[in-house]
Amino acid sequence: MSSLKIPGSTRTPEIDFNFETGEFSMAGESYPEDVRAFYDEPVRQFVGWLGSSDTPVNFDFRLVYFNSSSARVLVGLIDQIEDAARDGRACRIRWHHAADDENIRELGEEFGSDLSATRFELVVLE
């Protein structure tokens, strides 16, 4: 389990999880036909890794669109990362958004607003 790569598709994001370096990325659009069928395995692997390693976490969200059922998954991931950070893990989340995409930016601000132990950065996509 050194990495998990899933290419992006019309309705699902590209997933790039590197369990060696602790670099994680999700990019593209997310409105899967069946959210659990798509996300259950990546989330399971990520949570398993979080619990079995102490490598610092760098998570990049580069989603240009996600629906409300995907948002539930994202909030769950962010909560898991924050829990690890509160246990002393070095955790950073970068939330990427297009310069003119105030909606993705606002959602990032909202999701990041409760984080105290995780470093949360908003990044403007080139």
Next chain:
Amino acid sequence: MSPETHHGSAPAAVPPNIAEDAFLFRGELQCRDIISAYSGPVTDDLLSGFGNAMRAKLELDETDRRVARSMFSVLVEQVQNIIRYSSEVQFAGNDDAPAAPESRLPHELRFGLVLVGKRGDGTHFVSCSNLVDDGQVGQLDGAIGKLRGLDRKTLGSMMKDALRREPPEGSRGASVGWITVVREATGGFDYGFYPISGTGKTYFTFRAYFD
């Protein structure tokens, strides 16, 4: 075949010109400010195709990208609602007994009406309609009605709270869908119910406006 051609020997009825009929139907859609219309069984692939065509059209029209993104977001939430919840549904195999409630998408098709348009004042709309059971009307009305008049900031924090809760009983997706839709409908929204007498079903329409 020319429009004047008659079938058989019956003298009276001029056969309908199907092209004229289609043109009039198209004109009816245009009169109602409709750019794109779909009625029938709805799938996720249809949603992607319809949605991407809508985005391409909005981009060619140089529509504000903020508006285009909000429209796409509302389209996805609403159309996925039809795909999961429409009470007009056809099951594979035995009509009366779908195998199990959990074994859904490949085994069932749900029907709805999806409209995208632009009004004379330049505002866009996305409108979705489908049958619901009469018993769902009160719950739907309550869920949507209580969001009316709330500002974007309030809806944003409500969304986060809803995301942390488990989905309500009987829901296959995020109950946060309605909050998302209302938050994105920058020009407001309308919704309504039309009971279909004797069927136990009600036709439901939600229309979001964007400015």
